[in-house]
Amino acid sequence: MMLNKIFYFSGTGNSLFAARQIVEKLDNVELVAISEAMNNCDSLEAERIGFVFPVYAWGLPRIVADFVKQIKLSGEEYTFAVATCGGTPGNTLIQLKELLNKSGGDLKAGFAVREASYTFLEENIFMKIMRNIAGEPPLPFAERLSEIIEVVENKQQHKLETSSKLANFLGGMIHKGAIKQFKEAAADFWSTEDCNLCGKCVELCPRGNISLVDDSPVWGDDCELCFACIQWCPEEAIQYQEVSIGKQRDHNKQISLEDMIE
Ligand SMILES: Cc1cc2nc3c(=O)[nH]c(=O)nc-3n(C[C@H](O)[C@H](O)[C@H](O)COP(=O)(O)O)c2cc1C
Known part of the structure; x- marks a missing residue:
């Protein structure tokens, strides 16, 4: 059986915890920190490739985007992603799909899950606006785990989960500038x-x-x-x-x- 790989990035532990839970339930998985894989992982061979990471300013953290830009995929692998967020995923998973397409792959399934947010950014004006227009926040990771495992085990397609259209639009505009500031x-x-x-x-x-x-x-x-x-x-x-x-x-x-x- 070919190896499965999950690449994760985590600042406050939510995404590492989610990635570990997935690894426990799937066979034959290697868990790799994106910070370690940066600069020494260009060609990837695996049956399933997963990405587990937080949402930052309604999009991808810079380190995740940089990593995906440098890898090469064959298009044969099954790819999936779990984005952990405090409330509003925005367009994050669509952004990931676009970058994976440029690297030769695709994103077959994308889940947004809610976890606690440990930032000191709660008073940030953009955070307040987005909280009001985002729509229902996603369900917590623990409530999605068995569904995620079933989809990934069977290599199923699953829609890329996003926020409301308005939140996606505004989030997309805010993300670029915010990532530079970060x-x-x-x-x-x-x-x-x-x-x-x-x-x-x-x-x-x-x-x-x-x-x-x-x-x-x-x-x-x-x-x-x-x-x-x-x-x-x-x-x-x-x-x-x-x-x-x-x-x-x-x-x-x-x-x-x-x-x-x-
Ligand atoms: C810089 C920064 C920006 C964030 N932006 C968002 C956001 O746009 N939407 C959201 O729902 N959560 C946001 N969060 C919260 C995280 O996505 C959430 O807490 C995530 O689970 C953290 O994952 P980690 O513990 O693996 O680092 C942000 C957190 C940080 C640190």
């Missing part, structure tokens, strides 16, 4: 005197964008705004702008810091 968001992260230089943030960063210089972490200009560094810091010594001050740190409870680093 790249530079690193300038908004800073560390406090609680930092003990453990280096976990360096290991967690999917872009290798954090280094320890002298007595503090330093962020480069290649940020995904995944919030991994701030949400997993064992000392809670990282802040984002002023908005995280005094706020509780949080992430998917079924995933540990070790899982994230592994």
Whole structure:
């Protein structure tokens, strides 16, 4: 039997948890972090190829788009995707299909599932607007798992799940600009005197964008705004702008810091 592969990206653990659940239920699957596969995975051979990742600003995270642009597919493989989101997936799965088409493949099934959102962006004006026009949020991942497994096991076609037409349209416009801004968001992260230089943030960063210089972490200009560094810091010594001050740190409870680093 040929191998199945699932590529995942996860900042706060939701997508890693979802990917692991799928791996447990399917035979013969290799689970690969997109951050690891970047730059050393151009030609892919697998019977089924899955992508599990979060929705960022109603579209694909930059790292997922960059990864899909660099792979080559034969068109013979069965491809599927699970996008985890806090409420509004927008056009994310359509974006993925378009990129996969350019890489020689296709997207046969695309699921949007709801999970908790651990950002400090709740007061963002775009978030508020989109919440009001998005329509019903998708069902939680746990309620979709058996359906997802059945579709993927049988290599079935499944419609790519999106938000309302209006939300897709606006989300599509917002996404491009937002993703550019996220790249530079690193300038908004800073560390406090609680930092003990453990280096976990360096290991967690999917872009290798954090280094320890002298007595503090330093962020480069290649940020995904995944919030991994701030949400997993064992000392809670990282802040984002002023908005995280005094706020509780949080992430998917079924995933540990070790899982994230592994
Ligand atoms: C920068 C950023 C942008 C986000 N944008 C959206 C969005 O447009 N729509 C949405 O429903 N959730 C959005 N979220 C929430 C995440 O998609 C959601 O929490 C996801 O499950 C996180 O996955 P992870 O834990 O694997 O990182 C965003 C999160 C971040 C960090």
